[in-house]
Amino acid sequence: MLRMTSTLPGVDRPAAGLSALLKAVSAGRMQATVRELAGDRYAGRRVGTPGGQAAAIWLIERLGELGAATALSGFDVAGVRELYATPVLEWSTSGQAQRLQHRRDFVEHLASADLAHTHSAPLAAVSEADLHGRWVLAGAADWGRACELAEAHGAVGVLTVRGTDAEGWMPKMIAGPPARQVPVIALRTEVHARLAEALASGPVQVTASMPLRQITTRGHNVHARFPHPAQGDASRVRVLLSAHYDGVGDDPDRRLPAAADNASGVAAVLEAARVLTAAPLGALELMVAFLDAEEAGAWGSAHHAPTLPPDTLVINLDGAAQLHEAAAVEAGGPAHALLATLDRAARLTGVPLKAGAMASDNRRYAAAGLAAIGVGMGMPGYQTPAETPDRVQPDTLLTAARLLVATVMLLIT
Structure with missing residues (x-):
């Protein structure tokens, strides 16, 4: 397991050149990037939407300003869930109706069939014999069985249970x-419990819609390659800094800004690239990838990973918004040397690290046989309307970008 890092007496201090680079990292510039990408015109940056495509173009422009050769790479994405209208759910007993609030009281289940218009029907417990033409109330453990029964007996649909965030x-x-x-x-x-209690006391009528469809759409990765040594340079180090720029997209009637996941990671990678390319990079071949469709199953990195040379070292940043005790790190592929360098960079910059699951694009690169590390530093308001730019901490952005800069510089010194 990766040990915690700290700035203890005797631990290496950054050399003067690296110290200057670390001081050049700008929290204000990164905050501006987060505010931009979380803005209304990008509408949550879901893959295949005009907002997502606009974000890709904006990032291409920023990387071009840094002197990179840039490109967009398109790929198909299947099975994306698209909520195309606001769902409705209300229930009534003894003539009194209670209308529930989407994303507070109920939410789309990802296995749901499309129900475009409201359908009213009596509620039944999953244990009842007659489910035909009724909504079926099921628990978290038996929702799959409830679906099988509902399908077999002609029920309207299934209501199950799911928790909320803090x-x-x-x-x-x-x-x-x-x-x-x-x-x-x-x-x-709590709503599920109230509904079960009401059903135990008498008849309950449920009215609901679930306008949720699956679509195939088009994703676009943003690629940048900075000037690098001649191809024959045996000392060349090839590094890819990556972060996904897509979000889950706005609801039809509610903004989901996706500031932490992952505008924060994009901002830190972009700032690290700016600082690195302003310095002499010697044998470094630096690439940046801003990836699409991570939220839909990491399709962007799956498309990109097989195209990379086998000696590429990958550092993927997913979330740089709220560092608590330590940054989570997951290494995959032949990443032992890269992990050791990251650990040393963390000691130089005072960043505590801990081994932790990072289920993001880094896993696609590792599965392709590349040395890949995923780093995460918190996502307050994760995939909700509360994921706003003001919750992305400037100090965490600084920490993330400085860790990237220090790691890359140590790789070439």
């Missing part, structure tokens, strides 16, 4: 298991 939001996701043949709606735990 702030009471039900986060949005756009990739999941195959769709069932019936609508599936997830209720907040």
Whole structure:
């Protein structure tokens, strides 16, 4: 397991040249990038949307200003969940109706079939014999069985249970298991309990819609390559800094800014590239990839990874918004030497590290046989309307960008 790092007495101090580079990292510039990408005109940056494509163009322009040769690389993405209207859910008993709030009280289940218009029907417990023409109330453990019964007996759909985050939001996701043949709606735990209690006391009528469809769309990776030594230079070090720029996209009636996940990571990578390319890089071949469709299953990195030379060293940053005790690090592929360099860079810059799961694009690169490390530094408001730019901490942005700069510089010295 990766040990915690710290600035203890006797630990290496950065050389003067590296210290100057670390001081050149600008929190203000990174905050401006986060605010830009979280802005209204990008509409949450979901893959295949005009907002996502506009974000890619904006990033191409910024990388071009740094002197990089840039390109967009397109690829198809299947199975993206698209919520094309605001879902409705209400229930009534004894003539009194209660209308629930989407993303607070209930949310789309990713296995749901499309239900474009509201359908009213009685509610039944999953244990009841007659489910035909009824909504079925199921628990978290038996929702799959409830779907099978609903499909077999002609039920309207299934209501199951799902928790919320600490702030009471039900986060949005756009990739999941195959769709069932019936609508599936997830209720907040407390709402599910109230509904079960009401059903135990008497008849309950449920009215709901779930306008959720699966689409195939087009993703676009942003690639940048900075001037590098001649191809025959045996001392060349090839490094890729990557971060996904896509988000899950806005709801039809609500903004999901995606500031932490992953405008923050993009901002830190962009700033690290700016600082690095202003310095003599010697034998470094520096590449940057801003990846699309991570939220839909890491399709962007899956498309990109097989195209890279086998000696490419990959550092992927997913989340640089709120560092608590330590940055989470996951190494994959032949990454032992790269991990040791990252650990030394963390000691030089005072960044505590811990081994932790980083289920992001780094895994696609590692699966392709590349030395790949994923780094994460927190995502407050993860995939909810509360994921706003003001919650991205300037100190965490500085920490992330400086760690990247220090790691790359140590790789070439």
